[in-house]
Amino acid sequence: MALATEVVESPSLEIFKSRLDKHVLWMVWIILSPAMRAAENTAAVFGVNQTPPFIRAMEGSEFTIECTFNTSNNSIKWFVEWNKTRNHVTEKVSNGTDRIVSSEVKEKRSLSLTVKKADVTDSGTYVCGVGSKHGTLPGNGTQVTIDEITDLMVNQTPTSVSDFKGSELTMKCTFKTVNNHCTMYVRWYNYGTEGLKKELVNDSDVITTLHLDNGFASLTLKNVNSSNTGIYVCEVGITARNLSGNGTGTQVTIKKPLQSRSEAEMNQMETSSPPPADEVTYVDLNSHKRDAKAEEEVVYTEVKIRPKQRDDNDIYAKVNPLHR
Numbered sequence: 001m002a003l004a005t006e007v008v009e010s011p012s013l014e015i016f017k018s019r020l021d022k023h024v025l026w027m028v029w030i031i032l033s034p035a036m037r038a039a040e041n042t043a044a045v046f047g048v049n050q051t052p053p054f055i056r057a058m059e060g061s062e063f064t065i066e067c068t069f070n071t072s073n074n075s076i077k078w079f080v081e082w083n084k085t086r087n088h089v090t091e092k093v094s095n096g097t098d099r100i101v102s103s104e105v106k107e108k109r110s111l112s113l114t115v116k117k118a119d120v121t122d123s124g125t126y127v128c129g130v131g132s133k134h135g136t137l138p139g140n141g142t143q144v145t146i147d148e149i150t151d152l153m154v155n156q157t158p159t160s161v162s163d164f165k166g167s168e169l170t171m172k173c174t175f176k177t178v179n180n181h182c183t184m185y186v187r188w189y190n191y192g193t194e195g196l197k198k199e200l201v202n203d204s205d206v207i208t209t210l211h212l213d214n215g216f217a218s219l220t221l222k223n224v225n226s227s228n229t230g231i232y233v234c235e236v237g238i239t240a241r242n243l244s245g246n247g248t249g250t251q252v253t254i255k256k257p258l259q260s261r262s263e264a265e266m267n268q269m270e271t272s273s274p275p276p277a278d279e280v281t282y283v284d285l286n287s288h289k290r291d292a293k294a295e296e297e298v299v300y301t302e303v304k305i306r307p308k309q310r311d312d313n314d315i316y317a318k319v320n321p322l323h324r
Contacts, residue, residue, distance in 0.1 A: 050067045051065070052142060062115065064114045069137075078132050093113065100116070126141065154174075154246060156172070175236045207222065
């Protein structure tokens with residue numbers, strides 16, 4: 001059996017239908033609003049380009065990631081955010097520290113993120129996001145890999161140095177540093193003339209300086225004497241990694257002060273016996289055994305040895321030619 005339904009038109013029914021139509025239109029607007037807002041956002045910011053796609057760097061180095069984007073609305077307020085994903089954990093990258101710096105050039109719609117003194121924990125996938133109040137569009141990401149250093153590259157200068165007793169000597173040591181240097185150390189050793197290894201510590205005549213942030217250390221010896229002669233070596237290490245390295249060493253030689261010539265002469269005079277003042281030796285400079293010369297052709301010279309002009313094993317003489 002078919003059921004027939006008859007719709008009876010009345011003024012009250014027309015009013016109800018009008019109200020219902022308005023309600024339906026309002027519900028349709030609510031449903032379409034997110035799509036409309038997404039379309040508005042897409043029109044505001046689009047085409048985010050992130051470079052480079054990959055970065056591989058050594059621990060302690062510096063790397064930079066750049067992002068550019070296009071927009072169809074120059075008056076819209078936009079913002080940027082950086083995120084890093086590592087071991088399936090995503091977190092925002094902090095800005096404003098000495099090590100991590102982000103910058104923006106609004107006129108060029110350019111963004112950059114720079115990480116200084118990179119650490120192994122800085123490895124991960126970095127994504128820049130650009131957006132407005134309506135939403136954010138991400139870049140394509142940059143995969144960053146930071147390799148742990150295996151060579152501290154210790155460089156020590158100078159290779160050798162010599163000076164007189166009482167002087168001051170300085171040796172320098174540079175090396176690779178890491179961000180987390182709480183377990184780094186620098187030690188100085190002296191291998192004396194007998195080859196014995198001795199660690200040096202700060203005192204009145206031994207001064208060491210250390211700047212782990214810059215990878216620099218120095219050793220200064222004050223008021224040196226003969227006991228400071230030897231080889232000095234700088235050792236750098238990271239105890240947490242069982243990693244260390246040495247400089248090539250500095251050969252230190254302490255010289256004795258030079259005597260003034262007057263002192264040397266006086267000492268020579270005290271230890272030597274000068275010849276009598278009237279002792280004179282005459283030598284014929286033109287004499288040959290096979291030649292006979294007349295007396296007037298013979299040239300004589302007077303040689304006097306003066307102790308004051310004697311230096312070590314050399315004897316200096318004053319020669320006065322005499323003719324007869």
